Structures are given as C-alpha cells and as structure tokens.
Amino acid sequence: MEYTHLAAELLAQETFPGFGVRSGHHDAWQVRDRANWLVAATQGEIVVGRIDEDPSRVFAWQRRWPSPQPWRRHGFASPLPDGGLAVSGSGIVTVYEADGRLRWAYEHKPWFDEGIASGACVADPSGLRLLVTTVGPTKEDGSYPGDLCVALDLATGRRVAGTVLPSASAGYSFQQSLTDPAQLFLNAAMGDTFYSLQVTLEDDALRTQPVGLEEEPFAGLSMNGAFLKLDVGGEWLSRYETGQPDVSVDAEDVLPEDLRFVGYHPGFLCADRVVVAISEEQDSDDNRHLILDGHTLQPVAEVDYPGAANCDDPLALGDGTWLTTDGDTVQRWRTV
Numbered sequence: 001m002e003y004t005h006l007a008a009e010l011l012a013q014e015t016f017p018g019f020g021v022r023s024g025h026h027d028a029w030q031v032r033d034r035a036n037w038l039v040a041a042t043q044g045e046i047v048v049g050r051i052d053e054d055p056s057r058v059f060a061w062q063r064r065w066p067s068p069q070p071w072r073r074h075g076f077a078s079p080l081p082d083g084g085l086a087v088s089g090s091g092i093v094t095v096y097e098a099d100g101r102l103r104w105a106y107e108h109k110p111w112f113d114e115g116i117a118s119g120a121c122v123a124d125p126s127g128l129r130l131l132v133t134t135v136g137p138t139k140e141d142g143s144y145p146g147d148l149c150v151a152l153d154l155a156t157g158r159r160v161a162g163t164v165l166p167s168a169s170a171g172y173s174f175q176q177s178l179t180d181p182a183q184l185f186l187n188a189a190m191g192d193t194f195y196s197l198q199v200t201l202e203d204d205a206l207r208t209q210p211v212g213l214e215e216e217p218f219a220g221l222s223m224n225g226a227f228l229k230l231d232v233g234g235e236w237l238s239r240y241e242t243g244q245p246d247v248s249v250d251a252e253d254v255l256p257e258d259l260r261f262v263g264y265h266p267g268f269l270c271a272d273r274v275v276v277a278i279s280e281e282q283d284s285d286d287n288r289h290l291i292l293d294g295h296t297l298q299p300v301a302e303v304d305y306p307g308a309a310n311c312d313d314p315l316a317l318g319d320g321t322w323l324t325t326d327g328d329t330v331q332r333w334r335t336v
Helices: none
Strands: 004-015 029-032 035-042 045-051 059-066 076-079 085-088 092-096 102-107 121-123 129-134 148-153 159-164 171-176 184-190 193-202 205-210 226-230 236-241 247-250 260-270 273-279 288-293 299-304 322-326 329-335
Touching: 029 076, 029 171, 035 076, 045 076, 045 085, 076 121, 076 171, 085 121, 085 129, 092 129, 121 171, 129 184, 129 193, 148 205, 159 205, 226 260, 236 260, 299 329
Parallel strands: 004 299
Antiparallel strands: 004 329, 029 035, 035 045, 045 059, 076 085, 085 092, 092 102, 121 129, 129 148, 148 159, 171 184, 184 193, 193 205, 226 236, 236 247, 260 273, 273 288, 288 299, 322 329
16 A cells, blocks of 8 residues: 655754653643643653744743652653642642642542552643542442542642542543643553543533543544544544544555554644554554544555654644654654
8 A cells, every 4th residue: 555755844853851761651741721741750850841832842841840759650740720730649649839839639549559550630621620530439348339530629639529430440541632621531541441531520510421432542632622542452543523423444444454553642733634653563663654634534645754763653733743752852843
C-alpha cells in the first residue's frame, strides 16, 4: 500500500529534564485548561511545561515543584487553572500553590495493588473542584464495589461528591478536550481490561458514563466535540462525535500488511487531520507516522522526517503541529 509523502519541518526543539524516563507514563502529556502540557520528574522535583501557542517554540514556560514523596512509577501530577499543582500519590492527594507552598492534603487508603493501580487528578471545568480517583470502601461481606471518583473543593480539600467506578485497582488517567474543558474523559486500565468513561460534575453531582467500546481507551488530543479511541491491540481506530455517525477503520483495511496502529496518542492535528503512529509491534523503535482524514480516518499521507529523527509517538497539538520526543529532547513539527 503506497501513500503520498509529506515532508516534516522541524520548528523548534527544547530540553525537558527528566522526561525521557517518564514519557510513557499516564500523565506525561496532558490537556488542561485549553492548553497542552508535559509533566516529568527529576532529582526530587516535579517538572511541568506548558506548550507555547507560538509554533516557533516548544514551551511557553517550565516550572518545578518539590516532589511530596519519593517519586513513584505510578504517581500523577496535574497543573491547575490557578497556577498550582495537584499530585496523586500513594494514599494521599496533595495540592500546592504556584510558589510551592502546601495548600492541603487529602488522605485515602493506599491502593490494594500498587504495582498496577494508580490514582489520577484533574480540576473540573469550573476550576473550583478537583476530581481524583481513590480506593473505595469494602462492604461488610468482604465484597468490593469498585474504586471511587471523588470531587474535592479545590480551595480546602473538602469532599463534596463521589461516585463508584466500574473498575478496581486500575491505572487511571484524565484528559480534557482542547476546545471544551467540560468534555472530560477518564481511562481505567485493569490488565487487559479497559474502561473508558466520560465524567460530568454539575451542581456537585458527579456522574460517569461509558462511551464506545470498553477495549478502546481514549487516545490523544480531542477538539471541537470529536474524540478518538484506539483498540488496545492497535487493530482499529475509532472517532466519536455527538450528533455524528461513529467512524471506525480496521488496520488490515487501511494499513500495509502486518502493520497496526501503535503508540498511545493518535490525535487531532486540526479539525480535518489526525496524526497516528503505525508499526508491526507496540513500543517499536521503527514507527512510521500517517496523516489521516479527520472525519473518515482514511490515510491521506505518510510523514517523512529529515535525517535520522527518532519519532516514536506523535503528540498532536491541535494547531497543525505535533511533538515528538527523544529522551529529554522535545521537538515540534509541521508538514511542509
């Protein structure tokens, strides 16, 4: 199968300390408050970088906070609209001011299986509540209904709402739409089982609702009401948008033989284009990148990078550009 080829132009590259060892983590790339962010950790500090709206730069700024506890493989940090930082760790959620001072801490039971489970956190669209995933209560008969998603007052840490999730001891990640922060997604990974939920908080009533197929986690950047979900095995990619027909393409129908959709972040370059990695195996060092039609998900072109660029998993930014990473180096690209 042959594609039209488009050359990639390198717009900027910058160093993001500690990102090389964190790039595969749930919170390494985030959409928060209508912006793209990268999160890393190094030498006892959490490093947060806001991606610049100017495509000639990578970061608008980078900021550091002291890590509240030894930085675990399954930690999760989220920038807040007021300039602070929320961190979900082992049995505790902490919120810090922009200057690093502790605002409050909310303790909960540690995860039953910390080798798999991990909490997540995100500010709700109003900026008044912090949504976090925690361990739930065990019933008197010993049964466990599921983990919890709870809403905490962002100013005080007081619990104001909660709901039981269909998952237990899962690895969680929140994501927002770039253009509509009220469109809030939650992935829950339990081994080979995935739950993908849309989360709403209205009048302090917290609700979750399944969207699409369970074995399709939410993928990369969403915008303008549309979002993508990717089969865990990379066999298909799906597009969802309220009021529009669901669209799904099978790898065997649109990709060369033995190739599948890989990486974790196929996302919208703009309303009309999607960028996705393809390869024979997940976590391969030999990924190729395709541009897809943003409405039909049919391949439009393959991206050619200059030199020997190492481009594993593209991170679409919604403005026609995308990021790739090589260790602690972050590069920003567009097609010529």
